[in-house]
Amino acid sequence: MVKIKDIADRCGLSIASVSKALHGDSDLNEKTAEYIRSVAKEMGYIPNASARLLKTKRSYNIGVLFVDETSSGLEHEYFSSMLNSIKDESEKNGYDITFISHHFGENHLTFYEHARYRNVDGVIIASVDFKDPEVIQLVESDIPTVTIDYDFNEKSSVVSDNIQGEKDIVEYVHKLGHKKIAFIKGDDTSVTQKRVASFYKACEELGIEVPDEYVKEGRYHIPKVSGEATRELLSLKNKPTCIIYPDDYSLLGGVTEIEKHGMKVPDDISIVGYDGIKLSRLSRPIITTYVQDSVEIGKKSVQKLIETIENPKTTIAERIIVKGYLQEGQTVKDINN
Amino acid sequence: MVKIKDIADRCGLSIASVSKALHGDSDLNEKTAEYIRSVAKEMGYIPNASARLLKTKRSYNIGVLFVDETSSGLEHEYFSSMLNSIKDESEKNGYDITFISHHFGENHLTFYEHARYRNVDGVIIASVDFKDPEVIQLVESDIPTVTIDYDFNEKSSVVSDNIQGEKDIVEYVHKLGHKKIAFIKGDDTSVTQKRVASFYKACEELGIEVPDEYVKEGRYHIPKVSGEATRELLSLKNKPTCIIYPDDYSLLGGVTEIEKHGMKVPDDISIVGYDGIKLSRLSRPIITTYVQDSVEIGKKSVQKLIETIENPKTTIAERIIVKGYLQEGQTVKDINN
DNA sequence: CTGAAAGCGCTAACAT
């Protein structure tokens, strides 16, 4: 590998000058600098990020902490799309990304240790158990972090607007005449709590009563669980006319169950999803859902993180809310009069 | 950050001894080694991968080159699932992964340059344009590579069994009585070429004739394009009884079109997908498709790459074929009398 | 304007 020394030798200059030329340092004769750069290019010089890091303490590497639990975090479109956006935005700014994990070879490393080991300049945290002591250790460390869909005190976060989202959904189905609205929750996270609270609040404001049996425990991204909850809802004497699912994917489990009962969507029952995965537009009927702007969320989180990394003193922690929008599909029937 | 020197000072020993203790070097008194390790632990020592790399030339970092073209490579389940598997298997072996790209900050880096810049020990290449000079430069460089679904001479590769897959599909639908089988191609890649060839061959062996108008140009993962091809096929005087799609996702575009024509799957027409995405099992009817074992493909590619990295002399390039299996869904009708 | 030199944290000969 050609290194600075090689260029220096070839040019008959010192490595210091070469280094300066390569960085466009001004206190170097522009002619010489130009010459050095041309030689460097000709020799196929590629800087060594690790060597530079050792000196500068900057890796231009962003850690990404995604859930490992189901070991399939990347397969959820909300996250894979976000990850894609994080990757793009990072690269646009000259950063690479490194996944932070803990099952690292033989020795267990905590998330923080892994981040340190790889010298990441900062970490984006999404889709993890935010109560995990390891996550807390990382957030409270000296490494800049941005969390997604969760707030830590005095730390920046980017959150999808779950309050507004759930509210929009309730208002929409209410507008179409629904007053018996069931709600299937996702796993017990702060996102879910926000959605549940927003659901109740929106109903209350519209004068909709919500019997306890209309609100079911469920899981994100597990169609089977939503299917079971759906079955229970359909077996109620006082059936809901509309069911709100935790996400588009698990909504599909509901559909299967609904059809098993010989019912049709939306004629016999209306359903609403969440996320707005691509499939929601492809499936027949088109799924009515709240589209989360995962691309924007990813992008914003990178921008905020880099801002924090590059201006540690002047950047203030911030809570960035990213709006989504309601996608009016064909799974909610207008039952007015 | 606590470093080796700090531990050495605290123990009153030399940094060499500490380094040795940390690596379990045998020529150190087991007692002292033990002591050093306990102190290291107590002080919260975390090794610095970059410093080590500088000396050892090993980063324990694997580069992953995924397509950037549509900038959504990660959103295809076949790839996101593969990536997840690559990540898991890498971590299990003490490696991290780094995405290789070229739009890197201001200055354009070629894939090879990026790989060098980050000192990756090897690269897994998937879902790219394998004719791209930059990809070729990378493959032909001194950096170990493993390609997925494409073979380079004298380089290891892991390929999904497209020949067998397409053959299985044809034989299956033939068994159910189909003799008028249409085929929508994906983008013109070597994978597609294999599938097309296998399709023709299987048909020939079964005595099935394939009119030219039954074979359509298409694209992977673009439902709309498959929809158009479907429309053309449905407008033929001599309609096919079965259509084979390039993938499950684009098959959905076909379904939309079929329904527009007032036809039903599988009663009026049979369809088959490819990939076996999770949704294929959730959608109604369940999609008949060939399931590619993306998890195994990812895993094998990492294993082969690491083997190549760690035993450069003794590892021989190899072409690993990963089998899939036919998922008998409900989208192909038995039309035997 | 250019160069010498120190040192980032670590490893690995080579001494002792």
Next chain:
DNA sequence: ATGTTAGCGCTTTCAG
């Protein structure tokens, strides 16, 4: 069994 030392490739102060 333990320590000394020379770098890995790069940046950066400080001299010249």
